[in-house]
Amino acid sequence: MRLQLKLLIVLLGVIPMITIAQSMKHHIQLSSPDKKLEVMIDENNEGNIVYSFRADGQLLIAQSKLGLDTIGNLIWKNVTHASVKKTWKPVWGKRKEVPDVYNEAIIHLAAYKLNVRVYNNGMAFRYEGTSTEKELTQFNFAGNYTAWYYNGENHNLGPEKLQEADAIRKPVMTIKAGENSYMAVHEADLKSGEPLLLQPQKGTTLMSVPSRHANAWRVVMYGRTPGELVDSHLIELLNPEPAAGSDFSWVKPGIAVWDWRINGAVANGFRYDMSLPSWKRMIDFASANGMHSLVLDADWYGPEFKKESDPVKGGKVDQVHQIIAYGKEKGVGVWLYLNDVGGNAYPLEETLQQYGNWGAAGVKYGFMKGSFEEKNRRTQRITELCAQNHLMVDFHDGPVHPYGQMRTWPNAVTREFCHAQLDARRVFQPKTFVTSVFVNMLAGPIDMNNGTLDMLQQGRIDNPMPVPSTITAEVARTLITFSGATIIPDIPENYNKHPQLLQFISAQKMPWQESKTLSGVIGEYIVMARKAADGNWLIAAATNENARTIRIPLSILEKGKYEALVIQDGKDADFRTNKETYVTATQKVTNRQFIEVQLAPGGGACILLQKK
Structure with a gap:
């Protein structure tokens, strides 16, 4: 005799476990609200709790261990069930409204609780109520699938067959299980403990x-295309909403200009550096084009790695006061860089409070030290302190992976959980971009610093190397990359040379009303559509080292007539030899039509659709 507990689509209730002999086994079957995903939880003959996962009738994860290595692991007390149907309205994100719909079973064991949820696009489980050191969790995939993994500030690992993996892998782990079956393994709401690793x-x-x-959710995202993984909100939904009464209306996502990569650029006899005259030019440009902020990078308060550099009194602090005031006059916020040297050598609470009092818009925090468990605690503390002082925050230089913090703390707008395009005297290749958007970006908003229009970067102080993409791909990537602070790295003069490309960047008005990945293949190409705050639609495509023709349906549009500005690579464009050739056209379209674009090797395309 087996005890089978079926999901009840009813109010939360407690179902006492029937008293049975110790030899009897337990069994739970939990389905997604649309009945297309299924999780089975059993006690097997070896006395372990195991689970399996099916999607669309296909077994994707065979029986795998669950639980913690603790006394009372298999003493079942009772099981509670719930069905939840809500709507989340984020301060900012991929869309203005997000369905929060799932079925849940909580298994009450003697030592802890096992919480399992199944959504229409994935499943998650969490252990609650114990501080035991050892976790038994496994992912026993039902086939020798192909996988890709996060790999720090390098190109992603993969494609790799599961049986070939020979060392610890870091999430996000993206998996192709079939032509219409994709998964991603990650975690959500990492309150404490070590970040997830996969052995x-x-x-x-x-x-x-x-x-x-x-103390985190273990998450398996599911999609019938890789784009469905990109569009998912599952990681955020597994995080709590902000505390009651919290006000994050001051968080303003959008395009930001940046002083780090302009350093050394020359235009019309003016040489840019990281000081007040250059900052004012950047503020003027941002204001003229509806961009939200200017990011000041390292050394503004003195040499960034010297303990004597005081983050509230040192270096160019007087110039910083002036540029913040100047930005306020122009409607442009100013972000301030701070790293772990200054953050530890001086009282962090006082420093961040001072930045808030000065009227700064945000903090870019770099080079945090410590284990990833220690870095996670410090990241949480800094994020909360920034929120208290109305500061957005961007973590760089080996940050802890995102795990949905933007739901609880909407000021956590981005982080460098990727290889930033021209960082550390390295340049990533076109395949890197069209892989990382299907891997790294599943964790949350990432700061990749796309959008350079000076494709040779001559004269720059940091990394004066050619950019391995086309000029249209550079602009397309600014839309494709999900971030609450899209930080573009070039000088005003280079954007003003290309008014239609600048128009596309400036049209990226956040928060987004809607986002949808229209098509894509991991490591090959991606096509992204986003609806801006003003109602205009933008579409961008980017490819790897191979040229391709893409036919883009416009069925995402509402009814009516639109004027489409189409920018695509020129006939002979190539990311290796001819980076700056592109062609533009305008045409009238409706949602019953399509637009065909030609992507050069390493290239891209941009489409701005304005309703008429």
């Missing part, structure tokens, strides 16, 4: 969790 057993399709138990 393969070479020659098998089994991944275990070697890190100590963390």
